[in-house]
Amino acid sequence: MIFMKNKAVCLISGGIDSSVTAYLAKKENYLVYALTINYGQQHKKEIISAKKIAKLLRAEDHIILNIDFKKFGGSSLTDKLIEIESNRNLDDIGKNIPSTYVPARNTVFLSLALAYSEAIDADAIFIGVTSTDYSGYPDCRKKYIQAFQQMAKLATKKGIEGKTINIKTPLIDKSKAEIIKIGLDLKVPFKNTWSCYKGEKKACGRCDSCLLRLRGFMESKNKDPIKYDFLPNWYKI
């Protein structure tokens, strides 16, 4: 009897959470089909990292899809005129919705993953959302993911046939430190990941994403292998 592996679409952004999530899909014995959305971020560092991760992970395929979110505006990640928060107090991150929120981004990403899943007959979609360090984004919450799952059942040909494409969020309850520990166990090449909202040569060490990443590494008692332009005074390892 030939054992057929199931397929999973893994949304890979190039950051820590999505990279660890994709490695978890691989560990769960899925054939990984990587999907990266180039949504008009101000820089391309994330895309370069996503490519490296998909390659090192030996994904079956890697689709990079361009969508010009800049046409909509409304986020500092796609609009140069809106300033990205920096040097914030860690306790303030997650209290409200920051400028880096991209309208309905996860909904668009999951919808595209759903389209890809239907086309290749995949059973699962892996997305690296976390509700702990979610930085105030509405579309990182558990009840949002559940609602998407409900909708996906009705949206698809598979759903009509009584099958489901499972939306898997293995990190949703994990802190950044826990995610980093899981990633180190799975040998995720963190040196090839990119989290910084800015696209300079080195990570800025000041934006919310750098701060959460640095705190995660500090709390997990591991050194972040990437280079920073600046390190906050609380970061000690």
Added chain:
Amino acid sequence: MIFMKNKAVCLISGGIDSSVTAYLAKKENYLVYALTINYGQQHKKEIISAKKIAKLLRAEDHIILNIDFKKFGGSSLTDKLIEIESNRNLDDIGKNIPSTYVPARNTVFLSLALAYSEAIDADAIFIGVTSTDYSGYPDCRKKYIQAFQQMAKLATKKGIEGKTINIKTPLIDKSKAEIIKIGLDLKVPFKNTWSCYKGEKKACGRCDSCLLRLRGFMESKNKDPIKYDFLPNWYKI
């Protein structure tokens, strides 16, 4: 007191249903923000029609967003190697899912409309889905739209603030003949719409979309103003 009109994002594909839907939004006194998704269809006739409709409707803005669905494959509308059904018996249309089904298309379209709505602070999204002539697509059913609405409430910044972006489907229960009658009342310029799945100079008159359109005009006792390469023998007006 200044009366502020509410904004609505209207998905306009260039066909009859979405054009009538956008005119209904205008009639309901919304400021219309048109959104057309160029998803890699084999032809561009739909996009040209969408532009004309948005212009004639005097939309506040019209965003045309490119997404290359061809990368996913799986539909005869984006993949030349898959044949489009033609000359089918009208009773057979809608019984099963045809080759023209584009995986998760309405979910992707609605998600992008949701992103646009959030960015411009719109209160409603208008989409011209119909469950009557839905040609066997899962994502044209009422319960699917309701599930999307539920998900959208949780997905957005507006939702967190207790407000809702309403997904409006004024045609969902209407037959093509009824839609055409509504459109004629609203003076929708049907001669500028395009429904044919093929992109030749004239509409083919053989694909499911042409057949449903022709039956609609016949049943509404009006002549279709566009030109056809072929007319089925049952079409009499």
